[in-house]
Amino acid sequence: MKTVYDILIVGGGPGGIGTAVEAAVHGIENILLIDKADNHSSTIRKFYKANKKVDKDWKGQTINIEGNIPFMDGTKETTLNFFDRLLDEEKIDTAFNEEVENIVKNEKENIFLVTTATKSFKAKAVVITIGKMGKPNKPSYKIPPSIKEFVNFNLDDCSHGEKILVVGGGNSAAEYAYELADEGNTVTLVYRKAEFSRLNPANEDILYQYNGQEKLRLRLNTDIISLENEHGKVKVNFDDGYYTIYDRVIYAIGGTAPVDFLKKVGIKLDEKGKPIYDEHYRTNIPGMYVAGDIAFNTGGSIAAALNHGYHIVNSYLRRSGKLYSYTQKVDEFFKNHPQFKE
Template identity: 75%
Template sequence: MEKIYEVAIVGGGPGGIGTAVEAAVHGIENILLLDKADNHSSTIRRFYKKNKRVDRNWKGQVVEIEGNIPFMDGTKETTLDFFDQLLDEDKIDTAFNTEVENITKDENSNLFILQTTNKIFKAKCVVVTIGKMGKPNKPEYKIPPSLKNYINFNLDKCSKNEKILVVGGGNSAVEYACSLSEEENTVTLVYRKEKFTRLNPENEDILFKYNGQEKLRLRLNTDIESIENEDGRVKVSFTDGHFTIYDRAIYAIGGTAPVDFLKKAGIKMDEDGKPIYNEDNETNIPCMYVAGDVAFNTGGSIATALNHGFRITNSLLKKRGKTKSSIELFFKNNPTFKY
């Protein structure tokens, strides 16, 4: 039978690890931790220097640990080892090298559907803790600063009746192109390969339907050579020797800005582009939570992100009619566990 997770956590940083471990400590089963990187804590691995100090009270923030994870001062290496130990207890399923592209809620089953590049996961609750490091990829060639108002990496600032080039071959690029074509725009989708290989079936069907109905144009097996400013418009020169002038170009060539991801999932945002949530970190969508820097000004504090996981777990327990005091905690039952 298809596995249904009690909670699926999108993001393998401290907020995600904290939520997964606290959930396991308190007896919640069928926990899934997903991350697009090849391991957890990718920010620490990539951006912390060797032997860098990792302090619980980061940048003068005195943080009391609210939950059951005994996080202490250490180094990059000891912190990663500690998180390895937490995730090695075999109570948490992990799916690394797995980027979640979209989250929807099925009205019939009341389950969340997490669409990844090549697989679908289902869960009763979802926690989004992707951090601020997720940024759209940008092309290697130079984009003139004078065109910054006409070059997009999402659908912000787009209007109607524009001639638009969408660049990319993934699901986001296809969704951008189809959505823009519905807004009375003239849309071209350019992709450097001769065929699409990463689309989910639904997007692929819609794309070729729109192409056949001439709602948009496909320009495959073609790459971009350069971008220039042509009297305030975007002049795009292609590797096949041709050029075309557009009102706007939109890049969807990998990487997703956290705000775009949250909006796409249906999470309401405030005026500053922050997700709206209650005291339990729960968004406007029941059983969908946010944690970590994507929603809070934690300043990169690992301890604060771990506390978010504790609060979310308490909310999950309340929904199940349980309290933290009713369950014997993991660390008391595992005296050999060491930091």
């Protein structure tokens, strides 16, 4: 919290790496790259087999690299090694195993507060490049197909006057619970632990206040064993031997879907759920940008994502009045990275 980053990047894929490295090449010093996985490029690590080819011109797209990252065709291993060297040699700050839960802008200070389950960061600008692969975590037990329409992983399709069970112990679960209670629903929040450990103070205060006022019920130290269809409603069987019938169950147990996350942080979306941005990749929130597949139909092109980072950094420098001739900086980059000239 003591450091105010110039640029904070949410997402450690090619778009995030491209933004971080371009920022460093342009002379920006305080840069932070955050990703919920345990390392960058999680999609490549997870879905690419060993020695699988990684093409610059993905699916026949011919895209010229516009920035300062000379990405070329390679394999899974050489691509990951290439990105490792970029991040290490440019000394980019990283925070892995940190899933961003919310981003709020302090308009008075013109600073963003970025919060994860355990930490908070401040930044002058934020770039969201989380890709389209994100999806909510689901329970290990089976959800019967006949009641799937009454099981949610966000607030979509919720109505008023329902009896709802919210599952989870994080800030998203807390916010779902008290917002639904405010809308006239009968809400129970169930959490498997005896006390909350990941809530920010404001959300925790609201939960216990609402619980005391009987606006919602907290059911702590309780886990769910299974779900059943009970005459068209959701029967929830708990590990304490009891069960309860609900109109709807909402899971908030991590892995927020990208569209839900964009809505939460206040980015305006079009009718297809795509973020709205201008020619400089700026959203409706000044200082907040989008890059990569979350915003653009790149088809997974690494080259296109790297270009997004280049243009975002230039836009940031223009806005902040820091754009200058960086020929010397680029020359120094290639002097220190002779292998990239090839």
